[in-house]
Amino acid sequence: KAGVTQTPRYLIKTRGQQVTLSCSPISGHRSVSWYQQTPGQGLQFLFEYFSETQRNKGNFPGRFSGRQFSNSRSEMNVSTLELGDSALYLCASSLNTQGDEQFFGPGTRLTVL
Amino acid sequence: AQSVTQPDIHITVSEGASLELRCNYSYGATPYLFWYVQSPGQGLQLLLKYFSGDTLVQGIKGFEAEFKRSQSSFNLRKPSVHWSDAAEYFCAVGLNQGGKLIFGQGTELSVKP
Numbered sequence: 001k002a003g004v005t006q007t008p009r010y011l012i013k014t015r016g017q018q019v020t021l022s023c024s025p026i027s028g029h030r031s032v033s034w035y036q037q038t039p040g041q042g043l044q045f046l047f048e049y050f051s052e053t054q055r056n057k058g059n060f061p062g063r064f065s066g067r068q069f070s071n072s073r074s075e076m077n078v079s080t081l082e083l084g085d086s087a088l089y090l091c092a093s094s095l096n097t098q099g100d101e102q103f104f105g106p107g108t109r110l111t112v113l
Numbered sequence: 114a115q116s117v118t119q120p121d122i123h124i125t126v127s128e129g130a131s132l133e134l135r136c137n138y139s140y141g142a143t144p145y146l147f148w149y150v151q152s153p154g155q156g157l158q159l160l161l162k163y164f165s166g167d168t169l170v171q172g173i174k175g176f177e178a179e180f181k182r183s184q185s186s187f188n189l190r191k192p193s194v195h196w197s198d199a200a201e202y203f204c205a206v207g208l209n210q211g212g213k214l215i216f217g218q219g220t221e222l223s224v225k226p
Contacts, residue, residue, distance in 0.1 A: 031212045033212045033214070035214075035216075042216060042217075042218045042219060043203065043214075043219075045213050045214060058213075090156055090157065092157075092212075092214075101147075101159055103159075104149075104157040104158070106155060106156045107155075107156050
């Protein structure tokens with residue numbers, strides 16, 4: 001069974017631009033969560049989607065948004081990029097949302113110049 | 114507020130020596146507890162998890178962890194460390210209301226030959 005895939009793996013943008021990251025969960029998984037990882041703040045929860053609905057949201061500004069499609073694939077979007085948005089963005093999928101094991105993808109490394 | 118504390122930012126052990134990584138959590142109810150490992154440039158891989166039942170849980174790669182409710186701890190152990198265990202280790206709490214994970218800051222493990 002294929003794992004969680006994230007595209008692109010690396011991305012370089014400039015301040016003020018916007019970016020869209022994509023995540024394909026493991027087949028059959030309906031929950032997709034997104035995390036931001038930085039050296040200073042560590043791993044922080046962005047949001048979780050289940051059956052195309054946002055179920056949980058972390059403490060990030062409204063510039064960070066996401067969505068989930070009917071096939072469970074998910075995208076996250078960051079508008080008006082800031083230097084501090086440079087991070088590794090990790091996507092994780094699980095079968096359901098009740099504390100199940102989350103399987104992580106390799107991440108998208110975003111660099112904002 | 115829920116939180117996870119990993120007191121040790123960096124630990125160095127000799128190959129063949131035993132290992133214990135500490136994790137303390139703050140959460141009102143019985144949590145779902147996880148240990149993940151991350152190698153450089155990679156996503157997170159689940160080592161083990163605790164949901165309920167036996168407080169000593171076995172994981173992959175020879176790791177085990179013990180849940181101690183009275184101490185709000187979930188320490189990770191391995192009797193004999195291998196050089197390939199060098200990586201960053203994250204303890205996480207899964208909240209009952211969904212797929213959101215709260216991570217500790219991580220412990221970087223170095224292994225001396």
